[in-house]
Amino acid sequence: MAFEFRLERVMKIVKSDKERLETDYQSLFEALEGIAHQLMDLMEQKKAVQQELQNHMTQAIMIDSMKIYLGDIDQYEKRIHLKTLEYTKLKSRLEKLKPILREKAINLKKYEKMRDRAQKDYDANMKKKEMKQMDEIASLRVVNNG
Known part of the structure; x- marks a missing residue:
């Protein structure tokens, strides 16, 4: 009879939830990095236009x-303001996801330790x-031979 962990299904569900959250987080x-790059580009473009205006003002x-x-x-x-709002919203979602992901990882570790102990x-x-x-x-052999 092979070993069966009675909470294997629960552990698989927790593991798939954790993997799904990791994918969402990633x-x-x-997306946050992409918006940050777009924001930097917009700021550089704005600065270039301001510099061009400054040059023409002379x-x-x-x-x-x-x-x-x-x-x-x-x-x-x-556009910078809108991108900043978008960045802030995404960052907020990311920050809310961090503790949930951490909790899922801890729960998965608990189930893995329980499985290891049971094994x-x-x-x-x-x-x-x-x-x-x-x-x-051995005792039967001793009785039969003895």
């Missing part, structure tokens, strides 16, 4: 041209049974 983290510049630059800067600021107990009981059978066989 995809959220990658020369004679038409008001319409200046309005275009200021409009572009305003658009970059709006050791099972192995020890099987060894005792084998020893008992060997003793019985």
Whole structure:
């Protein structure tokens, strides 16, 4: 009779939940990194437009041209604000997922330790049974030969 852990199904469910959460966490983290890069690019583009406006301000510049630059800067600021909000929301979701993932990992470890303990107990009981059978066989041989 082979060893069967009575909570094997529960442990598999906990393990699959943990793996699913790890996958979700990883995809959220990658999305967060992507948004961070987009945010950095937007800030650099805004800075470039501001620098270009600054360079044109040293020369004679038409008001319409200046309005275009200021409009572009305003658009970059709006896009940066929206990306910042998106980044904050994702970061919040990621932070909420961390303790849940940690708890799932701890629960899985508990089940694995319980399984290991049960396996050791099972192995020890099987060894005792084998020893008992060997003793019985040995005593039968002594009685039959003696």
